[in-house]
Amino acid sequence: MPFPPNRTVTDVSELITGERLSHLRELEAESIHIIREVAAEFEHPVMLYSIGKDSSVMLRLALKAFHPAPLPFPLMHIDTTWKFREMITFRDRMAEEYGLTMHVQTNEEARQAGVTPFSEGSNRYTKIMKTQALLQGLARHRFDAAFGGARRDEEKSRAKERVYSFRDRFGQWDPKHQRPELWNLYNGQLGPGESIRAFPLSNWTELDVWLYIHLENIPIVPLYFAKERPIVERDGSWIMVDDDRLPLEQGEEPVMRMCRFRTLGCYPLTGAMPSTATTVPEIIAEMLTTRFSERQSRVIDHDAEGSMELKKREGYF
């Protein structure tokens, strides 16, 4: 398995002789510790790979945690079949390049029944195509621990999430019955059928993720960089016409717009933002001046106050 030789020796010497570790190196060390703990304590861990920037960072940390040994667990992608095409290309390329075992899980039954982002409200669609598919995938492979790239700074209900987030036999999260988590001593003891979601990026912010991508030269999906893309405007969101499955409404005509994506998901549910940032430093500079949180571009969060909390109770990431 090739390991990307992207770090120069100066980086490393800076890291060990410097006054103290930078916050990024400290976060990195903490995340690697978590990943190694989970890999050592559980029988069938899996890394949920969403193809986005957070997953890219998480994957890099995992590769580092076990280098020069291969990853001791597989990856799993929950494919709603409505992801951007570039995401799928990128996913397959990464699996190939790093020799990863990549499970792809789709709620086939629902897909054949004709569930699409347009047939259902975004809430119901997410529940069927993401939450249910995820639970199906976990059950099918009997995974007892699933890494997720979620960060506590993403959304209010995430701020109280544990690093080891305990799920009952039905994959459900009960915010009132989470185990206290002290120091770096995580309790991974499980009863039959129970599982955890592990969040190694808990203490990272969106800015940290981008700084790390820059520092480490981590490959990310090109959709994060600004480019002219065919866009239709819906309810104030810029939706990219990624393929011919997007039903155009009366009078709707795709227009080429210079834009990029701050988060990635199902293309009909993910808004683009106007941007000219074509490099990681430009994205970071843009971020430092932006006044909107990344979840704003996710249509699913707008449904109701506290909607993320409801989704998590049901078993969402």
Next chain:
Amino acid sequence: MGAHTMETMTEAQAAELLRDHERKELLRFVTVGSVDDGKSTLIGRLLHDTDGVYEDQLAAVRKASRMEGSEIDFSLITDGLKAEREQGITIDVAYRYFTTARRKFIIADTPGHVQYTRNMATGASTADVAIILLDARLGVLPQSRRHAWITSMLGIRHLAVAVNKMDLVDYEQATYARHEAEFRAFADDLDFEAVTFFPISAVKGDNVVEPGGRTPWYEGPSILEFLETVPIPRREEGSFRFPVQTVLRPNLNYRGFAGQVASGVVREGAKVVALPQRTEAVVAGIDLYGETIAEARAPLSVTLRLDREVDVSRGDMIVPADDVPEVRRQFDAMVVWLSEKAHDPNKTYLLKHTSRFVRARIPKVSWSLDMNTLAQAEVEHLSLNDIGRVRVESHQPLYTDPYRVNRRTGAFIVIDSMTNNTVGAGMILERGAERSLEDDAAATGARREVSPAERRELLGHGGAVVWLTGLPASGKSTIAFALERGLFDRGTLAHVLDPDDFAAPDGSATPTSPSPEAVAQMARAVADAGGIAIVSFVSPDADERDAARAIVGAKRFVEVHVATAEKVCRTRDARGLWDGVAAGTLAGVPGVDAPYVDPPSPALTVDTAGQRRDEIVRALCDLLAQRGVLAQG
């Protein structure tokens, strides 16, 4: 955050900006306050004034503020879960993030409600600094003392006390000074390096981000300035400790021990030992994700390679050869009880300490903290939110440093093995009077994988030595064999060691032939194996008996004086000792022509002339039960 935009930023400026952000330090702090002290408002203000809140989040807050009829409520920025928002109270630890040009901050926002001590302990466990809030109108409350106490116990050395709501006391210096004096009066006795006070108004913003404002009499820094400059503890300064998380063995040529440096620094070429095997080795290489580096300091996650084949696995610890931690099975600790289900002194729990799980009991609570008076109270067990000093008895040895010295190797969590819940959080105390021979045995015989506690579980009783001392022919052997029978019949593993068994090859029955040390060593082996050794041995010399006691360990040494009267012994003299001495064929027989020193304080004195054999056996069994060797009843 900078006010630059893409248009105004040159490439060089952008590069500099990136470098600054990539070089920031990380500070973790915990905020603690009673209900309504304004903690959420303070955090909301810090986030807001450092641009840590996005427009859309702020819009949602504005919307929610309107619903509650006030202007803009900063506390709504941080109040997370639906249930608690409905109850209007924070019920769990939440983590918040913000950044300035110098540092990235992680806030553990902990609720201050009385019954949520456990959340405070959770938040404080990872924090370097604590901010305790006081309401300027109310001053120091019982909770404030409690908060300071817990913060100190959890190892936080820098405390900030924010006297909030100064706007509601007209920014009066006298009020502030009174609270400060009162707080200092008790904080001085705690373990803080520095306690710093701030007169603030979270609602109005005074001294939170910018200093000055409506408190011209205050010349100190703002809360944020303090947070940006307060020293961050350097974990690389302590002894090197490396708990092994996992062993990497991708091929026959590579064997690496992966883990996070818990404390200290290790260099290539350093002499180390791997615990518990105590095998010495030299660090052959330190791998950091494919690069080889010369030294690794805490808290880096690295992979160590050693210069020879060493049997090391997860849960073991690599430490400097000349600076090893204590190896302990028994230790005292401060424990915060986190579960509604009270602690059970007879139950076997799981402990997680570094990367290691062990079974352990918490048989004794020395005292528990009275939360109102902060005095030590006597209790049988710990209940939810109790904090107490306990004795821990682990089945396996642990490699520990006191928590005060090392927050990584001094901490453990307690897990209920039935429910799998985390029920306690422990901090190991300095070794004191609880040092035991069992610990010494653990230190020297750390290779052993079966612990005394496990043997006890298997056999249903503990190991012990019953040492019967008395004149020749006083009835020691008779009692010994009767006791062996009695114990065996109740399912106890017992074995008599009789000096007759070690009689000299020529058949002479001199009772003094084996050395007391040799007998004690043998008896100890039986006790170590979990059995009860019954020694029937004249052992006339008090010093020799004390030596035997030291070899076996005082706790499991039961000295019994078989004090049958000399004239009775003489009549029973089957071996003809008295006659032999009288005839001049024997000499040096204790109690006959040599001294026999009565034990000054035996555990039991028996008399085979005056007591029936079964009475004596019952008395001995009762004694063993009292000592905790046998189960009661």
